[in-house]
Amino acid sequence: MTQWIKIGALTDIPRLGSRVVRTPGGNVAVFRTENDDVFALDDRCPHKGGPLSQGIVHNKRVTCPLHNFVIELATGEAVAPDEGCTRAHPAKVENGVVWLSLRQTVPAS
Secondary structure (H helix, E strand, O other): OOOEEEEEEHHHOOOOEEEEEEEOOEEEEEEEOOOOOEEEEEOOOOOOOOOHHHOEEEOOEEEOOOOOOEEEOOOOEEOOOOOOEOOEEOEEEEOOEEEEEOOOOOOOO
């Protein structure tokens, strides 16, 4: 069962911008595209941990503000030639409200 957390109104997130949600597992950046699609990623670039929430959103990607790594918003994967991945979280909009689901991770034993 997926548990959804209400983030707020879609209009609270600027177009081509983001909002940071503080969670027990770390900060999650919730992004809004020009077409009002929403995506959520851990707020850490896979390169050197830069704050993706402060990056430039373009199409369905974000460019890290530190070293210009480009990250796919849907998957968290770096765009070639860059390598790496940040965790993506399910996000959706219903009736103008943004919802976020935080995936539970189990530490390796």
